Amino acid sequence: MSIGSIARRTFLIGSAAIAGGVAFGVWRYRTPYDNPLENQLAEGEVTLTPYIKVDADGVTIITPRTELGQGTTTTLAALVAEEMDLDLAKVRTDHGPPSPAYYNGVVSAEGMPVAATDTGFMARTARGAGDVVGKFMGLHITGGSTSIPDAFEKMRQAGAAARLVMIRAAAERESVVAGSLWTELGHVVGPNDLRIAYEDLAADAATFDIPSDVELKSRANWRYLGQSQPRLDMVPKITGTAPFGIDIRLPDMLFATVRSNPAQGAGALNYDATAAQDVKGVVKIVPLKTGAGVLADTTWTAFRAAELIEFDWAPSPYPETSEDMATALAASFTDEARDSRFRDDGDVESGSETSTLIEAEYRVPFLAHAPLEPMNATAWLRDGKLDIWAGTQVPTYVVDVAKDLTGLSQNAITLHTTIAGGSFGRRLEFDFIAQTVELAMEADGRPVKMTWTREEDFSHDYPRPMGMARMKGRVADGQIESFDGAFAYPSVVASQVSRLGLTVPGPDVAIVAGGWDQPFSIPNYRMTGHRAPEVAPVSSWRSVGASGNGFFHDCFLDELIHAAGLDPMEERIRLCWHEPSRKVLEAVAEMSNWGSPLPEGSGRGVGFCLSFGVPCAQVVEVTQTERGLRLDRGFAAADVGTALDPQNIDAQLSGGMIFGLGHAMNCQLTYTEGGAPDQTNFPDYPAMRFDQCPKVETRILENGDTIKGIGEPGVPPAAPALANAIFAATGQRLREMPFDKFVDFA
Structure with a gap:
């Protein structure tokens, strides 16, 4: 047989194998999963x-x-x-x-x-x-x-x-x-x-x-879609009958809490629970990998007893202070630490003879999720079966973790996913549910409801990572000539999937999300992501990378526009080549009556970010008062492609803006000793107060070609809109959050 015949035969066999594999893959993809309800039907269902x-x-x-x-x-x-x-x-x-x-x-x-x-x-x-x-x-x-x-x-x-x-x-x-x-x-x-x-x-x-x-x-025949609908859960929530995870009650229930090493990533070397065990109502102290849990007759009893446990904590494997963490970030602006460069237009290194170089460094802090309902779950292990009640965003992973802990089969585990009192990404993690299962394994067949204290919730959050950006740009003859942005963060994706025992190859888009993909025509335009070491375990926080990068990118764009002597709104609109994005800028300009005079001591700022496929533009107006800066009004416009429930979209858009403003003003997690956060409850981590909240007006556009979600896109433009408004009112350029480190708010 000739070499040519062998080659052709090998090619044909290989081609057949590949084609067969592709065909099998397509068949598998098109084959629906079995209906999971069929094995859970009650009589008559x-x-x-x-x-x-x-x-x-x-x-x-x-x-x-x-x-x-x-x-x-x-x-x-x-x-x-x-x-x-x-x-x-x-x-x-x-x-x-x-x-x-x-x-x-x-x-x-x-x-x-x-x-x-x-x-x-x-x-x-x-x-x-x-x-x-x-x-x-x-x-x-x-x-x-x-x-x-x-x-x-x-x-x-x-x-x-x-x-x-x-x-x-x-x-x-x-x-x-x-x-x-x-x-x-x-x-x-x-x-x-x-x-x-x-x-x-x-x-x-x-x-x-x-x-x-x-x-x-x-669409012309829609009865519900495209119209605002009364929330199906509104009456139960108003009347207190909605079953949140923290409301679960079962017969003969035990109540529990845990105390874990406040320094992330470390456990307890040993502990003394003598005083805790003597508290009336305590049933059992349970050792855990990260510390210990208390089983008791009430949640309050469990809280009191847990405070009495004396621990010898192991040291944290992470940097102990915010300064050490920031140093690690700053050291990541190297070619070796480069994670991505998805945008590299023109030549940002050179500039015209008449150009002016602008440089700035921006920073954002760690941020806690801090949902109103603290982490909690209920587990009942008896007769070889396990039931779990919890608000979770990853139900199949919860079942996998419960299988690993108990050795039970998947069919022996039932997860009841409850509604939750907030998350902002925190319930993508399942550490609190795993702890509850561990406690249930020590409860002798009784159901266990585990609730974290607020202090435990803050200390053991997987926060939004701190980040840093180094920006350079040139302006010449009233035009922006170049924009060179470099972002450094630990990888949220790598941190999250590591807790699933997985790794993800390739760059982490979250490091540059809300920065690299902004729709502006600047001739020399480069965006680089640098992966910093994991200075603390981190997770997704509402709008993830765009939550910080929207601030970095848009505020520096504002700096360049001002340096060029241009109007911030008009120039953003002129630079924007993406029609849906340009229209949200035009809409928010109209809503806010951009360009109209403001009283002395007042300022108006615009922020824009395209995130999660949704272009969102916001304007904030502020006024200087004797008590500090007052937020007067806010305007937000976003394009979701198709608006299924305008009232709910309005709530998400305005809520996202307020969420972003409050965190930009007041919130941070800092570390000064031992790798544990200094902030452990809401007095240390103040959200925006009612009397600080501006009146917010929204507008929903439908010019995009696909339907998009709106839970997160309202957050990223809020901080730059506020920072740019403060600059307009005071001349002070803020490049670091929270802003209350530099200005007072009324």
């Missing part, structure tokens, strides 16, 4: 899709993204109710069981170095690959402002398919043509006063094959 259960009392819609106060449950339910033709006010909702069937195919695309403004073939392919990764990994996760973009098609398809089989079931029962029937708010109706409730058809409908591709309603 029927499931049509993973998102729909029906019983004699009506329809339950599975909304598999955790309700953290952001209104996701209502909008997700509306997606199904719209297409299934249900009365939205009458549906029940449930977070559903942990399952890869509820994978999030959009969240993994957020980690790819693809600009939101890029609509080319490669960008579309990369985003599609993100969905593939999400499905194969079974990423049942809430985060990244992805809940609505991910669900928009799939949950509407589920509702439309369920409606179709209801009609088919009615047609077969009544021996009529399906085309002669239609639906009205949970009923199949037809000629001669035919009207059958879905509840009466569900069992028959479940025998039909569920169509995988059905026609969806046009």
